[in-house]
Amino acid sequence: MKRLLHSCAIVLATQAAAEPCPPAPDHSAALSDLMRQVQAAPNDMAARAISNQMWAYWADAPNDQAQAILDRGMTQRAGYDFAGAITEFNRLIDYCPNYAEGYNQRAFVNYLRQDFAAALVDLDRAIALSPDHVAALSGRALALFGLGRMDEARDALARALELNPWLPERGLAAPGGPLEPPGEDI
Numbered sequence: 001m002k003r004l005l006h007s008c009a010i011v012l013a014t015q016a017a018a019e020p021c022p023p024a025p026d027h028s029a030a031l032s033d034l035m036r037q038v039q040a041a042p043n044d045m046a047a048r049a050i051s052n053q054m055w056a057y058w059a060d061a062p063n064d065q066a067q068a069i070l071d072r073g074m075t076q077r078a079g080y081d082f083a084g085a086i087t088e089f090n091r092l093i094d095y096c097p098n099y100a101e102g103y104n105q106r107a108f109v110n111y112l113r114q115d116f117a118a119a120l121v122d123l124d125r126a127i128a129l130s131p132d133h134v135a136a137l138s139g140r141a142l143a144l145f146g147l148g149r150m151d152e153a154r155d156a157l158a159r160a161l162e163l164n165p166w167l168p169e170r171g172l173a174a175p176g177g178p179l180e181p182p183g184e185d186i
Contacts (some may be wrong), residue, residue: 021096027057047166084168100130
């Protein structure tokens with residue numbers, strides 16, 4: 001009996017793993033509303049609370065299986081197990097190739113590993129899937145900055161700051177910052 005139950009569990013797990021990933025939840029209306037709110041935020045603390053709400057939507061995976069993979073990868077990244085995190089995010093991307101957050105999270109790990117070129121590839125894919133993904137846009141600016149591609153980094157950061165002017169990276173574009181917009185020649 002124990003062997004039969006074990007065999008049934010394996011069959012069910014295999015069937016669940018073989019099912020395709022459903023589409024990611026469509027949170028575009030809620031995210032658009034949050035972006036309007038963050039643009040009107042009166043201060044950094046209010047903006048941070050709104051940004052946290054955005055993260056809750058971006059990190060809402062297509063199903064329980066994808067959510068478990070995403071959560072494991074994020075836990076491993078937080079514990080500086082970058083190899084383990086990459087493995088999980090690779091698994092997530094293989095399972096859900098149209099879920100932007102899988103690419104964004106793998107890019108973040110590659111950014112932390114200072115593999116800016118690999119991060120940029122994933123960030124471009126995340127942005128293609130979710131054009132207003134503020135975190136991916138700001139991450140793209142940081143990866144381009146890491147690659148020394150300053151004009152592109154400046155443009156990417158400007159786009160991210162249009163959506164969320166309270167991003168921590170805004171200091172890079174402030175006067176005297178390395179991504180300060182170029183001045184006008186007189």
